[in-house]
Structure formats: structure tokens, C-alpha cells
Amino acid sequence: MPQIPYSKPPLSFAEQIRRLEQKGMAFSNKAKAETRLASISYYRLSGYW
Numbered sequence: 001m002p003q004i005p006y007s008k009p010p011l012s013f014a015e016q017i018r019r020l021e022q023k024g025m026a027f028s029n030k031a032k033a034e035t036r037l038a039s040i041s042y043y044r045l046s047g048y049w
Contacts, residue, residue, distance in 0.1 A: 016042045025049075 011019065013034040017027065020042075027033045037045065 011042075013037050 016037055017030055017033055021027065
């Protein structure tokens with residue numbers, strides 16, 4: 001099976017938090033949000049909103 005090249009670079013956790021803020025999500029503690037995002041993952045979390 002051929003590999004598909006990815007055109008988008010991965011986002012850091014801080015960049016993922018900024019993207020979520022741009023979409024309307026608010027955070028009272030960004031450092032804690034980054035820690036939680038690291039353990040849960042952006043894509044798993046996205047299934048709940």
C-alpha cells in the first residue's frame with residue numbers, strides 16, 4: 001500500500017489551543033488546557049463538541 005504524503009504540518013498544543021479559541025472555545029487556564037489536551041488529544045476531544 002503506498003504511503004500518502006501529508007501536506008499539513010502538525011500543530012503544537014499551544015497552536016491547537018489557539019485554533020480552539022478561534023472557533024469560540026474559552027479557556028480560563030491555558031496551561032492546564034494544554035496538559036489536558038496532551039493526554040486526551042484534539043481529535044478525540046473534537047468528537048464531544
